[in-house]
Amino acid sequence: xxxxxxxxxxxxxxxxxxxxxxxxxxxxxxxxxxxxxxxxxxxxxxxxxxxxxxxxxxxxxxxxxxxxxxxxxxxxxxxxxxxxxxxxxxxxxxxxxxxxxxxxxxxxxxxxxxxxxxxxxxxxxxxxxxxxxxxxxxxxxxxxxxxxxxxxxxxxxxxxxxxxxxxxxxxxxxxxxxxxxxxxxxxxxxxxxxxxxxxxxxxxxxxxxxxxxxxxxxxxxxxxxxxxxxxxxxxxxxxxxxxxxxxxxxxxxxxxxxxxxxxxxxxxxxxxxxxxxxxxxxxxxxxxxxxxxxxxxxxxxxxx
Numbered sequence: 001x002x003x004x005x006x007x008x009x010x011x012x013x014x015x016x017x018x019x020x021x022x023x024x025x026x027x028x029x030x031x032x033x034x035x036x037x038x039x040x041x042x043x044x045x046x047x048x049x050x051x052x053x054x055x056x057x058x059x060x061x062x063x064x065x066x067x068x069x070x071x072x073x074x075x076x077x078x079x080x081x082x083x084x085x086x087x088x089x090x091x092x093x094x095x096x097x098x099x100x101x102x103x104x105x106x107x108x109x110x111x112x113x114x115x116x117x118x119x120x121x122x123x124x125x126x127x128x129x130x131x132x133x134x135x136x137x138x139x140x141x142x143x144x145x146x147x148x149x150x151x152x153x154x155x156x157x158x159x160x161x162x163x164x165x166x167x168x169x170x171x172x173x174x175x176x177x178x179x180x181x182x183x184x185x186x187x188x189x190x191x192x193x194x195x196x197x198x199x200x201x202x203x204x205x206x207x208x209x210x211x212x213x214x215x216x217x218x219x220x221x222x223x224x225x226x227x228x229x230x231x232x233x234x235x236x237x238x239x240x241x242x243x244x245x246x247x248x249x250x251x252x253x254x255x256x257x258x259x260x261x262x263x264x265x266x267x268x269x270x271x272x273x274x275x276x277x278x279x280x281x282x283x284x285x286x287x288x289x290x291x292x293x294x295x296x297x298x299x300x301x302x303x304x
Contacts (some may be wrong), residue, residue: 001300051274056080057102058093066093067081070101073109077093114196115187116151125256128201130301136165140281144261144299146183156181156207162215162281169279175215176237177282181207181247201303202253209265211295213282217274241271241280243293253303259298269293 058078060064068080068091077092078101089185100110114120132142142160149155158179167173186197186204188198219235249263278287287295 025043031237037235042166053105054097059102060097061099062094063099064098070103073101076114083198116149117196121151121206124200125303126200128259128303130259130261130299132160133298133300134171135160135297137168138279138281139163139165139168140175140177142297142299142302144179146201146301151183151197151200151282152182154185154201156183160205160213160281162213165230169217169277171217171219173215173217173281177211177213177215179209179211179279179282181209183207198257199253201259202251204250205248207247207249207263209245209247209267210246211241213239213241213243213271215239215281219242221231235272238279239271239273239275241266241273241282241286243269243280243283243286243295245283245293247295257303258299259303261301263295264296266293267293270287 021152022293033257056068056070058068058070058080060066066080066082068082070078070080071090072079073095076095078095078098079090081090083088095111096113097114098111100108102108112119126148128144128146130144131145132140132144135142138161140160141164142158144156144158146154156179158177158181160177160179163172163174163177180275184206185197186202186206215238217237217239242289245265245267247263247265249261251259251261253259267283268291269280270291271280271286272284273280274289278285280286283293283295285291
């Protein structure tokens, strides 16, 4: 006895439709996965290329900028590469020509010229106490204090004790003088890599200066042309003088301990003097005849 099978076409149709839907979803997911891999590869390649050549910037003292990748920062030179040239070609620039470096990560590194960088002179003594070597022979003893403000610049203050020395005028002077000056130490006429002052207080210099002198003298016996006494002397006279001077000189430093300082200068003298004597201890000149004044000196001292 034969059996008869009835095929439900509706069920078959539904199965085929379901299979087609699943297949389509699988293909779509597979395509999306491939696209995501492609996108990821593109992003990775872009990131790698950018990280492989970071956009650092060297800002020169002339304000020019070099876009590059920093490779090395040495004692005297900064080395870098540039993307427009092959990777094994390394450039170099003197650090004294660089103002700062702006790194790609946002950090910043500034530079100073080795000639004027205070860090180069940290181990050197920056103060000096000097005495006028020949000043006692001219009726006064002078003491000078010098302090370095920064490489190439220092200030000086001088105290002179009038009367503490040889009485060359025979009128028993007593008093004091003061001098205040700002020193500009000369830098070299030429440049070498890594150059700096051999000592922060050493070298030729220009020093503008203000001088003040106040002292008493005892008048002496005076005669006229015929030999008659016109003044018995013995009275006290006060002299107050000022001067604006421009000095040039040179200072030598030995073993960061001792120094010798020589200078000479010219300027204008003015004030109130009771006689025509042009010698005012702090300077010579500024009398009633002319305002022209000169000065000179030799100092020796120690550093501390």
